[in-house]
Amino acid sequence: MQGKSIRTKCGKSIKADLILAGIGVIPAISLAAEAGIKCENGILVNEFQQTSLSNIYAIGDCANHFNIFAQKNIRLESVQNAVDQAKVAVNHILGKSEPYITVPWFWTFQYHLKLQMAGISTGFDRYILRGDVNSGKFSVYYFKNEQLIAVDSLNKAAEHLNARKLLTAKISPNNEQLVGTDFNLNEIV
Structure with a gap:
């Protein structure tokens, strides 16, 4: 699609090979x-x-x-x-007062890719990649002050489920447990 462009609200023209629009929800209040x-x-x-x-x-x-x-x-x-x-x-x-304290989690399919997210990664100060990016199957573990705060998993459903358990229990795996994919994270949940 050569020569394609968009015009912004202020009248500027931007040429691009790909244009992606992320549009959120504005609540009707x-x-x-x-x-x-x-x-x-x-x-x-x-x-x-x-x-x-x-x-x-x-x-x-x-x-x-x-x-x-x-x-x-x-x-x-x-x-x-x-x-x-x-x-x-x-x-x-119904009189059963249980507060909302569920780990936030999200998922999306993008063609052959299944992206699953657990927790909120905003404000992380360190991350660890677990798995091989080139294989299309990996997870990214986000930490803030050494505490696990979120995990994004690509085509790793079992790891996503473990991430939700870890976040709920406030358990933070260490570097050695995450870097080597041989370690079974079920052992620390």
Whole structure:
């Protein structure tokens, strides 16, 4: 596709071989705001998915919650997050107060590649590659202050499941355990 270009909002023309647009979700919060519910980058909720009006709950892409893995308020735009938050909200309504503290995880298929992510890698200060990039099967382990905070796995489903267990248990494998793929991470979970 030679000679292809896009024109930006400010009128600048950019030529490129490939153009990739990553478009996120803008939460529709006008109804909640009009009802007097506190909103900030979505609908603010507590650990039980309650809004500032205690008999109203919000889940999914619109719910801005404090996430213990990110250590800040965030909105998670994933199906699994919405499902997990719905379970927390329903349990709370039924009198079973269990806070939302699930490890965030995501997945996508890109043709023959299955990318699975566990945790939140923002703010990492070190990473370890486990596996061979050229094989198309590997994982990247992200650390912050020596604590495992996230794992991205490409075509390594079993390793993704282990990563979720490690993150939930707050277990951080050491360099030797990760660098050599001979070590079975199930042994430390």
